[in-house]
Amino acid sequence: MADGKRKKERFKAEHPWCCFCGGEAPATTIDHIPARTCFRNREYPHGFEFPACDHCQGASRLDEIAFAFWVRALDHNDDNLTDKDFDKLISGLLNNLPDLAPQGIASRNGKRQALRRMGLRMAPGLTLDHAPIVNIDTRLHAHIHRYARKIALALYYREQGRIAKASHRVLATWGQASDQRFLQRDLQPRQRHGEQRG
Numbered sequence: 069m070a071d072g073k074r075k076k077e078r079f080k081a082e083h084p085w086c087c088f089c090g091g092e093a094p095a096t097t098i099d100h101i102p103a104r105t106c107f108r109n110r111e112y113p114h115g116f117e118f119p120a121c122d123h124c125q126g127a128s129r130l131d132e133i134a135f136a137f138w139v140r141a142l143d144h145n146d147d148n149l150t151d152k153d154f155d156k157l158i159s160g161l162l163n164n165l166p167d168l169a170p171q172g173i174a175s176r177n178g179k180r181q182a183l184r185r186m187g188l189r190m191a192p193g194l195t196l197d198h199a200p201i202v203n204i205d206t207r208l209h210a211h212i213h214r215y216a217r218k219i220a221l222a223l224y225y226r227e228q229g230r231i232a233k234a235s236h237r238v239l240a241t242w243g244q245a246s247d248q249r250f251l252q253r254d255l256q257p258r259q260r261h262g263e264q265r266g
């Protein structure tokens with residue numbers, strides 16, 4: 069048996085159940101989470117392989133395309149823009165989810181409002197023309213949240229050594245690293261239930 073096939077068989081023997089749908093479906097395939105396309109030159113971390121059933125792997129195909137594109141696009145690393153694999157992500161998005169590609173540069177007014185909303189100011193000497201702000205279709209949120217859920221279920225399985233039940237709830241939020249208001253509001257430790265504000 070070829071090495072790859074033997075490795076796959078051993079993985080399936082060790083992880084017989086899909087970890088994404090409550091542990092009731094037999095695993096038929098190995099899912100890489102986060103997807104390998106999220107990483108430059110496919111230099112993805114090893115050991116982030118998870119047992120999945122065909123349904124769970126197939127159901128996140130479009131979410132994965134949207135997630136990988138935006139993770140790479142928001143990286144602000146110019147190298148991404150010349151990578152052949154980033155070009156593939158662009159075609160993947162345009163072929164499958166054209167509405168979720170950047171919807172053009174925001175108007176000056178739109179940029180002004182976005183900066184205010186994010187608690188940001190232009191650096192001295194720069195004008196709004198320099199602000200790289202684009203419009204995004206709000207339907208993107210549903211794709212990102214579904215994929216975040218998949219990542220959470222994978223990490224739960226990895227860290228807890230058991231499959232999250234269908235009754236588990238996942239809280240996911242996302243935003244841009246430069247969004248000061250998001251960082252202050254959503255990434256602060258949450259108050260515990262019943263705790264009084266001082």
Ligand SMILES: [Zn+2]
Nearest residue numbers: 086089121124
């Ligand atoms: Zn499943």
